[in-house]
Amino acid sequence: MNPIIVCTTETVAGHEITETLGIVRGNTIRARHVGRDILAGLKNIVGGELHDYTKLMAEAREQSIDRMVDEAKSLGADAIVGVRFSTSVVAQSAAEILVFGTAVQLKPNR
Numbered sequence: 001m002n003p004i005i006v007c008t009t010e011t012v013a014g015h016e017i018t019e020t021l022g023i024v025r026g027n028t029i030r031a032r033h034v035g036r037d038i039l040a041g042l043k044n045i046v047g048g049e050l051h052d053y054t055k056l057m058a059e060a061r062e063q064s065i066d067r068m069v070d071e072a073k074s075l076g077a078d079a080i081v082g083v084r085f086s087t088s089v090v091a092q093s094a095a096e097i098l099v100f101g102t103a104v105q106l107k108p109n110r
Helices: 034-046 051-074
Strands: 015-031 079-091 094-108
Touching: 015 051, 015 079, 051 079, 051 094
Parallel strands: none
Antiparallel strands: 015 094, 079 094
């Protein structure tokens, strides 16, 4: 099976959308780590990137994308178009990453 194309555009270059299968989504909720919070507090004093949090959010985005792709595969999709991300705080020390798009089937243009 070919890998699913995931894009933010509404179309896929060189392809025609032949069927819209529906909205697909993936999400994860990640909590902050107390040890990281202490280091982040120190970093706030001197400034700079919070590398541990950057890594945490990158991992959360990848996990959310993987879950969305799995849902699209279960529908028989070739691609997911119109992909968007949303982040929200769900508790004082936890954030949700949500990714969503439209699962579609494709046919190559000739």
